[in-house]
Amino acid sequence: MIGIECRALTKKFMKGETTITPLDSLDLVIEPGSFLALMGPSGSGKTTLLNLIAGIDRPTSGELLVDGLDIAHLSRSRLARWRAEKVGYIFQLYHLVPVLTAYENVELPLLIHPLSRKERHARVQRALELAGIADRHDHYPRQLSGGQEQRVAIARAIVADPPLLLADEPTGDLDRESSTAILKLLRKLSEDLGKTLLVVTHDIATTDYAQATLHLEKGRLVTEPGEEQRHA
Amino acid sequence: MRGLPFDYATRNLGRSPGRLAGALVGSTLVTLLVIASASFIRGMGASLDPPAGNSNVIFLGAGSEESVERSEIRMQAADVVGTISGLRTRLGQPFISPEVHIGLAVRTDPAVPEGRLTPLRGVRPSAFLVHSEVQITEGRAPVAGANELLVGGLVSGQLGVPDARLGLGEVLHIDGREWRIVGRMRAPRTVIDAEIWIPLTDLQVIAQRDNLSCVIATLVPGEADITDAEILAAQRLDLELAVMTESEYYATLSRFYAPVRAMVLATALLVALGGILGGLNTMVAAFASRVREVGTLQVIGYPRRAIILSFLQESWIISSCGALVAGALGWAVLDGVAVRFSMGAFGLIVDAPVLAIGVGAGLGLGLLGALPPTIHCLRLPVGQALKS
Incomplete structure (x- = not known):
């Protein structure tokens, strides 16, 4: 399990001559093994925070400790290796590789690691079964429904057994029935596998499945002044 | 840390059959032109060389x-x-x-x-x-x-x-x-x-x-x-x-006749340059449609060099096929063909050095044509690439 600690975390960027601050001195502690929903209006900094925690982006200032490691100062190649080992990322639009089958998409993160073909096969099978999509393993993304594609994406996110799962609007492109199934699956993964799970969402239903919900507004957590947020 | 599977490169070739065919034809033509130019220069040079040991x-x-x-x-x-x-x-x-x-x-x-x-x-x-x-x-x-x-x-x-x-x-x-x-x-x-x-x-x-x-x-x-x-x-x-x-x-x-050879060489270089630009255009279009996928691969944990290598593999598969086809065509069709010059003629020579130059140029074009668009594609921050 993995914990996350943000101290005065700030992200700024320039848009034309205007400085945009999607995250503004954010203080936050996420306990290991927790399942949190991160909500807020568009532009409140949800995806920015998720990308910083995933090591996809770098903060302008402040500290970001993931499992005690300050990832903001890792080199690009070390960050890639760290992501391969620690992070599973689930996208709103699944982002499956269209020329690979469901099985091969799920296998993709394992090819980075020195595993035997047999071991890879066992892990991919298990991930597909956990995600409830094993029967579609030889289908290409174009042959799957949105809900099925998201299950494959979830299997891909968990196949390397990363302790941290990050999901950006995982139900944003799904119908209600598929959304519910995906949310149940995410909660099951959190409970059964002990993953730390942070889900960015606009979907209020997500809060029913998460252990806690964080609200961001203008780059800050909506909370009492001066009080550090500690969650789950 | 390992790279992307070779299958990924080969299957990506089939994403756009039209683009693949265009790239193959372009690669073949450019390589064939380089072979033709080299065989011209070699043929003309050989015809103006007296036999060894001539006294x-x-x-x-x-x-x-x-x-x-x-x-x-x-x-x-x-x-x-x-x-x-x-x-x-x-x-x-x-x-x-x-x-x-x-x-x-x-x-x-x-x-x-x-x-x-x-x-x-x-x-x-x-x-x-x-x-x-x-x-x-x-x-x-x-x-x-x-x-x-x-x-x-x-x-x-x-x-x-x-x-x-x-x-x-x-x-x-x-x-x-x-x-x-x-x-x-x-x-x-x-x-x-x-x-x-x-x-x-x-x-x-x-x-x-x-x-x-x-x-x-x-x-x-x-x-x-x-x-x-x-x-x-x-x-x-x-x-x-x-x-x-x-x-x-x-x-x-x-x-x-050195100026004639220089002109042929310059023409070949210009066409090769055109080939590189054409290749760049094709690859830019091919890779630009996959910016989000490149971002995804980086999020999964693939280092940039693995992605560059995979993209170069794609380009090299195409240019290798083009070079092989051009080499075979050049050898079968051009070797020995008479070229008139001044009031004489000489035979084009397509031998091992000429084929090596042609195939080498074809592979080089594959590299030059793919590297800039690959780097361009990877230059985008991952977060932006994912939104592409």
Whole structure:
């Protein structure tokens, strides 16, 4: 399990001559093994925070400790290796590789690691079964429904057994029935596998499945002044 | 840390069959052009290189050192050259070849008003001693006064007719008369391969001249050298002779045609540059549609070098296929094809070095065409790439 600690975390960027601050001195502690929903209006900094925690982006200032490691100062190649080992990322639009089958998409993160073909096969099978999509393993993304594609994406996110799962609007492109199934699956993964799970969402239903919900507004957590947020 | 599977690169090729076909055709054409250019330069260079170990000297008219066709020397020169000690002989026959070189219109069909300018060489039988690279492959040498010809291997290309049209017994029309082909000769990779040989006196009659273009003699290395020939030329000022080794003569010709080779090379480079730009355009379009996928791969944990390598694999698969097809086509279609230049011809040479240059250039184009768009594609921050 993995914990996350943000101290005065700030992200700024320039848009034309205007400085945009999607995250503004954010203080936050996420306990290991927790399942949190991160909500807020568009532009409140949800995806920015998720990308910083995933090591996809770098903060302008402040500290970001993931499992005690300050990832903001890792080199690009070390960050890639760290992501391969620690992070599973689930996208709103699944982002499956269209020329690979469901099985091969799920296998993709394992090819980075020195595993035997047999071991890879066992892990991919298990991930597909956990995600409830094993029967579609030889289908290409174009042959799957949105809900099925998201299950494959979830299997891909968990196949390397990363302790941290990050999901950006995982139900944003799904119908209600598929959304519910995906949310149940995410909660099951959190409970059964002990993953730390942070889900960015606009979907209020997500809060029913998460252990806690964080609200961001203008780059800050909506909370009492001066009080550090500690969650789950 | 391992890279992306090779399957990923190969399957991506099938994403857009039209684009794949375009890239394949482009790669093949560019490689083929490089092979054609290299074979042109190599063929022209080889035809202007005298055979290895050549110890021939050429006596020409003073002031005509750069063109044997313009040279005129007296008939008497052949006898004078025979006085050099150290000339090669066989059974008492000295290796001296008095020759007339002239370009004349040769017609395969008398109904055609204009023939094609073709190099003719008037020779005596001793020419076969001096030009040891010449081999009669069919028939025999022509006999004087019988309207007979000996035809080189590239003459068909020169005349623009199938080689079978120049078989033994076939007739060519020169100076309004019929001339029968009695022999075929080969002198691969020399200018002689594009020539028609005719008895010396017959050609003098056609050309209405009673002099020679040159006298070529073979020296015995160690017994005579160019200095002996120069001394002779200097002593016989009345003959107005210039002398040079055959190697020097062809080196002069080679220098004369250097701008042509440079132009061919420049054309090939320009087309190759066009090929690179075309390749860049194709690859930019192919990779631009996958920016989000590249972002995803980076999020999964693939380092940039793994993605670059995979993209280069894709490009190299295409350029390798193009290079192989072009290599096979070049070898099958271009090798030996006669190319007319000035009033002669030479054969394109598609050999191992030419193929290596062509295939190497094709693969290089694959690399140059793919690297910038790959880097461009990866330059985008991952977060932005995911939103692409």
